[in-house]
Amino acid sequence: MFLRQVWTVCAKDLRSELRTKEALNSSLAFALTILLLFSFAFDPGADQIQEISGGLLWMSYAFAGALILNRSFARELFNDCLDALIFSPVPGAALFLGKALASFVLLLIVELACLPVFGIFYNVAWADRFGWHLFVLVLASWGLTVVGTMFSALTVNLRMRELMLPMLLYPMMIPALMSAMHLTTVLMSGQAIGGDHWIWVRLLIGIDIIFTALAVALVEVVLVG
Amino acid sequence: MNAVEAGGLWKYYGDYPALRDIRFGVEPGQCLALLGRNGAGKTTLLxxxxxxxxxxxxxLKVFGRPxxxxxxxxxxxxxGHGIxxxxxxxxxxxxxxxxxLYGVKDAAGTARAWLDRVSLGNVGDSLVREFSRGMRQRLAVARAFLHEPPLLLLDEPFTSLDDRSIALLQAVLAESLKRGATVILSTHQLREAMELATHVLLLDRGKLTFHGPRPAEMLADPTWLYRRHGEA
Structure with missing residues (x-):
């Protein structure tokens, strides 16, 4: 029953988004614009690019991701749909996980679309270790999504929510973004993840577990008070 | 077991107490009209x-559960106010x-049946953004009633409804009361409310000033209770 409710909420959000493409289009366009603008600032052939590739990529993902996460609960405000979800028998945790899952899928779509563009703009061989890239994307994006969805619920009734969400989200995500940037840089420079790099993977896994547990435990209080 | 049992409810907005020690019970099958001026606390209570x-x-317990x-x-x-x-x-x-979401067994079949019931069967596959205001209101009625709830909470249900939606809402409300559902509605439209209400609860600035069976005097003069127990 719980998983069905999670899936129902997730499918509803994905269906709504794929019809309007409001968050997806704006997020993708924003990410690609950032990558394009950064490409003017750096020499695509330079070795320096490989060293900062993780940082460039994840800064784009983090900025673009905020646009998707902002819409997560804001889309429920029209017609008081959020109220309709809260007074339905769906547990807060199922509502939260459904919305987080939908945002996670949308964020992954944007990230995967940006990856080859990044490779072209910066002349980086991203496809060599695609499986590992995907592994890092999934781990870091879930952390970003969970915290972002929680703050989206927290700021949904604020007038300045578009500003408040990034201000709350980015400081919280510093450890996850640092891990993701480091691991992506390692992969972009052609190395495999192993040895000392595993500490960053463990950090990402820990962040995902801790923030997911905290969000699931606190979401009812955030939504109802 | 009461359908609704409120025990000493206090609700603050900042320092302002919107509800002050509200205590009442609603038995199954009753239709309770929540009355009070603007800002009395009706919507907060709902x-x-x-x-x-x-x-x-x-x-607050609903059928004995939190x-x-x-x-x-x-x-x-x-x-409520939003559809x-x-x-x-x-x-x-x-x-x-x-x-x-409400765990209705045949959700798709029930949805189709309610679309026919609210005369939206022929536009059931159209997006709601293409609907007129009246069509949206009828869809909202179907959304609220489709799981046949034993307790209905209606906040100003007749406000800004078109004639067709009012007739539909009255019909489904009457049907719900007939099958033993409990109805709690807040309204300023006293005459319509008094036709349905078996009980009345009057709020005045967050305080409960009257709760009991609908006084017979209110049928002839719906404002009687305000003069007797509330602000004039």
Missing amino acids: RVMAGLTAAQRGE VRDGQARASIGVL GVYEELSAFENLRLFGS
Whole structure:
């Protein structure tokens, strides 16, 4: 029953988004614009690019991701749909996980679309270790999504929510973004993840577990008070 | 067991107490009209009963369970100020979604049946954003009633409804009362409310000033209770 409710909420959000493409289009366009603008600032052939590739990529993902996460609960405000979800028998945790899952899928779509563009703009061989890239994307994006969805619920009734969400989200995500940037840089420079790099993977896994547990435990209080 | 049991509810907005020690019980099958001037606390009380916001003090039980309990919420149907349906989904998808969330066994079949019931069967696959205001209101009625809730919470249900929607709402309300559902409605339209209400609860600036069977005098003069127990 719980998983069905999670899936129902997730499918509803994905269906709504794929019809309007409001968050997806704006997020993708924003990410690609950032990558394009950064490409003017750096020499695509330079070795320096490989060293900062993780940082460039994840800064784009983090900025673009905020646009998707902002819409997560804001889309429920029209017609008081959020109220309709809260007074339905769906547990807060199922509502939260459904919305987080939908945002996670949308964020992954944007990230995967940006990856080859990044490779072209910066002349980086991203496809060599695609499986590992995907592994890092999934781990870091879930952390970003969970915290972002929680703050989206927290700021949904604020007038300045578009500003408040990034201000709350980015400081919280510093450890996850640092891990993701480091691991992506390692992969972009052609190395495999192993040895000392595993500490960053463990950090990402820990962040995902801790923030997911905290969000699931606190979401009812955030939504109802 | 009472359908709703409120024990000493206090709800503050900042320092302002919107509800002050509200205590009452509603037996199954009753139709309770929540009355009071603007700002008396009717909507706040309905929001607490719907589980949309928590009271700071006191407890509220729905059929013996805390209101945020899943089974308690599954037994409630709410029709509030917002229609609570998604613009970018079709009418059918909206009803199937809520049917599924409420655990209705054949959500798709029930959604189709309710679309026919509210005369939206022929536009069921159209997106709600293409609907007129009246069509949206009828869809909202279907959304609130499709899981046949034993408790209905209606906040100003007749306000700004068109004639067709009023007739539909009156019909489904009458049917719900007939099958033994409990109805709690807040309204300023006293005459319509008095035709339905078996009991009346009057709020005055967050305080409960009267709760009991609808006084016979209110049929002839709906404002009688205000003069007797509330502000004039």
